[in-house]
Structures are given as C-alpha cells and as structure tokens.
Amino acid sequence: MTQPSITQLFAPVRDGLNAVEDRMREGMAGQHEALTAVIEHLLASGGKRIRPAIALLSGGIFNAEFDRLVSVSAAIEMLHTATLVHDDLVDGALLRRGIPTLNAQWSPGATVLTGDYVFARAADFAAQADNVRVMRIFARTLSVLVNGEINQMFTSRGVASREDYFRRIYSKTASVFEAACESAAVLGDTTEREIAALATFGREVGSAFQIIDDILDFTGDPHHIGKPVGGDLRQGLVTLPALCYLDMRPNDPDLTSLLNGRMGDAALSTKVVEAIRHSAAIQASLNEAREFVNRGIAALDVLPAGPHVENLRAIAGYVVNRDL
Numbered sequence: 001m002t003q004p005s006i007t008q009l010f011a012p013v014r015d016g017l018n019a020v021e022d023r024m025r026e027g028m029a030g031q032h033e034a035l036t037a038v039i040e041h042l043l044a045s046g047g048k049r050i051r052p053a054i055a056l057l058s059g060g061i062f063n064a065e066f067d068r069l070v071s072v073s074a075a076i077e078m079l080h081t082a083t084l085v086h087d088d089l090v091d092g093a094l095l096r097r098g099i100p101t102l103n104a105q106w107s108p109g110a111t112v113l114t115g116d117y118v119f120a121r122a123a124d125f126a127a128q129a130d131n132v133r134v135m136r137i138f139a140r141t142l143s144v145l146v147n148g149e150i151n152q153m154f155t156s157r158g159v160a161s162r163e164d165y166f167r168r169i170y171s172k173t174a175s176v177f178e179a180a181c182e183s184a185a186v187l188g189d190t191t192e193r194e195i196a197a198l199a200t201f202g203r204e205v206g207s208a209f210q211i212i213d214d215i216l217d218f219t220g221d222p223h224h225i226g227k228p229v230g231g232d233l234r235q236g237l238v239t240l241p242a243l244c245y246l247d248m249r250p251n252d253p254d255l256t257s258l259l260n261g262r263m264g265d266a267a268l269s270t271k272v273v274e275a276i277r278h279s280a281a282i283q284a285s286l287n288e289a290r291e292f293v294n295r296g297i298a299a300l301d302v303l304p305a306g307p308h309v310e311n312l313r314a315i316a317g318y319v320v321n322r323d324l
Contacts, residue, residue, distance in 0.1 A: 017049055
C-alpha cells in the first residue's frame with residue numbers, strides 16, 4: 001500500500017493551515033522592518049507544519065471554534081520556530097535544512113532578541129484563544145523546553161543513558177507535540193479522558209518524530225539535513241542509534257574511547273559514526289520509534305470515530321516512514 005503524501009494527509013485541514021500561515025505573518029504595531037523580514041525568512045524556510053496540523057485535527061474532533069484553534073496552532077508553530085532560532089545560536093549551526101541560519105547572518109545579540117520576539121508572538125497567539133488553561137499549557141511547555149536545553153548544555157554531553165536521552169527528547173520535541181494536541185482539545189467540547197488521550201498521542205508520536213530525526217542524523221544526506229552525518233554525536237550528544245549500538249557492542253573500544261573524553265577527536269568520531277550508520281542499531285532504533293507510534297495510535301481508541309481521528313493515525317504512520 002502506498003504511503004500517503006504529506007499533502008494528502010493535511011488536505012482536511014488545508015484551510016486551517018493557510019489561516020495559520022496568515023496568522024503567523026501578522027505584524028505588531030511598530031514592528032521593526034528587519035523583524036518582519038526575518039520572520040518571513042524563518043517561516044518560509046520552515047518545516048512541514050506537522051505541529052499545527054495535529055493541533056487543527058485534535059481540535060476539529062470536538063468542533064473547537066475555528067479562529068481560536070487557528071490561534072493555538074499558530075502559537076505552537078511560532079513556539080517551535082523560536083526554539084530553532086535559539087538552538088541554532090547555542091549550537092553554532094550555520095545551516096538548517098540547507099538554508100543559512102539567522103545567527104549565520106546576524107550578531108548573537110540580534111539573534112537572541114529575535115528569538116525572544118518570536119517567543120513573545122507565540123505567547124500573544126496563545127492568549128488570543130482566551131483560555132487560561134491553554135496559557136498554562138503554553139507556559140509549561142516553554143519552561144520544559146528551556147529547562148531541557150539547559151540540561152543538555154550542562155549535564156547531557158557524553159552521557160550514554162536511555163533515561164537522559166528520553167528525558168531530552170521529551171523536552172525538545174515531544175512536549176511541543178503534546179501541547180499541540182492537548183491545548184487544541186481543551187478548546188472543544190470534550191472530556192478530561194479524551195484530552196489526556198490526545199496529550200498521550202502527541203507525546204508518543206512526538207518522541208517517535210525525534211527518534212526518526214536522530215536516525216536521519218546518521219543515515220541522511222548531509223546536504224538535505226544541513227549538517228554533517230552524525231552531527232549530534234560529534235557534539236557529544238548520545239542519541240538512540242548510538243545507545244542501541246552500545247547495547248549490541250558494549251565493549252566497542254572506539255565508542256568507549258569517544259565517550260571517555262575523546263569527543264573532539266574528528267577521526268575517531270567519523271569512524272564511530274560510520275560504524276553506527278552501517279549497523280543493526282539503525283533498525284533497532286526504528287523499531288523503538290514504531291513502538292512509540294503504536295502507543296500513540298492506541299491512545300486514540302477512546303476518541304469518537306471520525307475522519308480527523310483517522311488522519312491523526314495516518315500522520316503517526318507518516319512520522320516513522322518519512323525520508324527513510
């Protein structure tokens with residue numbers, strides 16, 4: 001059976017996604033022209049809009065009011081965009097998806113302020129939903145994101161721990177997927193059980209999404225992903241493929257040396273990355289991603305049957321098959 005394209009999967013919420021794009025490009029009174037240009041650049045070079053799509057679908061299940069749902073969906077995508085601005089600066093990344101990052105063109109100070117401004121716009125969109133619970137979800141998610149980044153900077157480098165890894169991917173990715181589904185559901189006519197089910201779906205599928213990103217970090221085309229193969233490991237971040245490889249070869253001398261303080265050894269890093277890239281650890285990581293997706297899909301069983309729920313299931317399937 002042919003995998004549906006992302007265009008087909010998003011067809012039921014295409015009008016909503018178009019409205020989200022328009023909302024994100026709304027400027028504030030007095031907005032500096034440089035900010036307008038930069039926000040346009042950031043949005044134009046953005047991803048597939050999977051986060052606002054699952055928000056629109058989640059709210060659509062329970063007939064959430066369209067304009068408020070668009071505001072929440074725009075808030076989620078702008079929150080994600082702001083984290084990318086700051087992440088690229090922290091990591092010193094000059095390219096993202098093959099396009100120059102903001103910090104490759106602006107000073108660190110201007111980049112930080114731009115990221116702050118995008119965070120503020122995201123908060124304003126969330127406030128437009130006129131729902132205190134949505135604002136609390138937004139604030140909670142922002143706190144999780146920032147705390148996760150601090151933990152990654154100070155405690156995660158060189159740490160080969162599944163507990164650390166899964167905490168990290170929840171902080172950076174799964175928490176935003178969770179917020180997208182949960183905050184959208186809150187706007188509809190639903191129950192706490194159904195809200196919790198959608199939050200679980202978002203968290204599990206978001207975790208799978210990040211695992212696939214981490215697989216592609218080893219197997220993807222460096223020109224497509226915008227960084228060298230194995231870039232995370234080269235920076236000292238141990239992701240699931242490396243953890244699976246370590247499970248299979250716990251006494252591998254090269255990986256052991258790398259983890260014991262030789263992260264800066266470029267030749268050794270390349271050797272380890274190539275070993276992981278061509279090992280069974282890739283398939284093992286993919287299998288774990290599919291387990292996350294299966295748990296997310298199972299959580300949807302408590303929801304009323306309908307096309308939006310089926311679309312969420314199909315998007316979950318897309319997550320573990322994209323670009324592989």
